[in-house]
Amino acid sequence: MSAAVLSRPLVSLxxxxxxxxxxxxxxxxxxxxxxxLTVAAKTKVxxxxxxxxxxxxxxxxxxxxxxSRLGLATFLLYLAEGAAGFPVFQSTPEKGIxxxxxxxxxxxxxxxxxxxxxxxxxxxxxxxxxxPFRLFAVMVAAxxxxxxxxxxxxxxxxxxEAAWQFGVVPFIVPDLVKAALAASVVPAVWALFRRA
Numbered sequence: 477m478s479a480a481v482l483s484r485p486l487v488s489l490x491x492x493x494x495x496x497x498x499x500x501x502x503x504x505x506x507x508x509x510x511x512x513l514t515v516a517a518k519t520k521v522x523x524x525x526x527x528x529x530x531x532x533x534x535x536x537x538x539x540x541x542x543x544s545r546l547g548l549a550t551f552l553l554y555l556a557e558g559a560a561g562f563p564v565f566q567s568t569p570e571k572g573i574x575x576x577x578x579x580x581x582x583x584x585x586x587x588x589x590x591x592x593x594x595x596x597x598x599x600x601x602x603x604x605x606x607x608p609f610r611l612f613a614v615m616v617a618a619x620x621x622x623x624x625x626x627x628x629x630x631x632x633x634x635x636x637e638a639a640w641q642f643g644v645v646p647f648i649v650p651d652l653v654k655a656a657l658a659a660s661v662v663p664a665v666w667a668l669f670r671r672a
Contacts, residue, residue: 485543485600486666502546509538509550510557514564528650529566532622535589536596536615536658540605541665544597551593555586581643584629588622595621606666612659619651 487505492498516534539547558564561574568577578586599605599614623644630639 484603485546485597486541486605486662487543487546502549505542505546506550506553509542509546510554510564512538513551513554514557517564517566528654530654531566532589532592532619532651533654533658535592535622536618536655537661539593539596539618540600540611540615540658540662542597543600544594547593547597547600548590551590555590581630581633582626585622585626587629588625591621591625592618600662606663608659608663611663612656615655615659616652619655623647623651 491501513531513534516530519530521528521530535551538550541547542550554564555578558568558573558578559575563569563573565577565582567582571577572580595618596611596614599611604610604614627636627639627644630643633639634642
């Protein structure tokens with residue numbers, strides 16, 4: 477596989493070069509990505525005091541596979557679905573829907589996920605999607621960005637000490653595990669393509 481191909485996001489291997497077929501494929505991938513984000517947000521792994529939701533894993537993996545443009549378009553479409561009242565987020569509809577839910581305790585994390593998608597997508601655009609250690613490093617920075625944005629917004633709502641205790645500390649290790657998994661999965665898929 478040529479160096480030029482390896483320096484693009486993974487999804488570029490499956491896209492038609494140009495024309496209506498390319499735009500149709502991009503649209504399909506964006507909608508499919510929002511479905512994956514929804515399923516991941518609602519998938520819970522019980523690990524004791526803190527349940528592990530797979531939302532951050534899906535955000536990181538999609539950004540690494542899609543690159544910055546399609547990754548951001550997909551995540552913004554996901555946010556638009558949520559703002560329109562579709563129950564796409566982790567605790568919807570149980571804890572509200574639409575903009576009211578998005579402005580609640582999860583608002584900062586959602587903003588952080590936009591930045592995380594841009595960061596990981598940027599790395600994928602430069603060929604880091606097939607380099608697990610580089611990809612993991614940028615994913616750790618992306619996770620830190622999500623937690624920082626979540627902490628900042630929660631601090632406004634419930635105070636800095638409570639935001640740190642309940643909105644950051646319990647999620648550090650689980651989010652690092654999700655980053656490690658995402659940084660392993662995308663390069664593994666690249667390896668399959670290289671063998672084909």
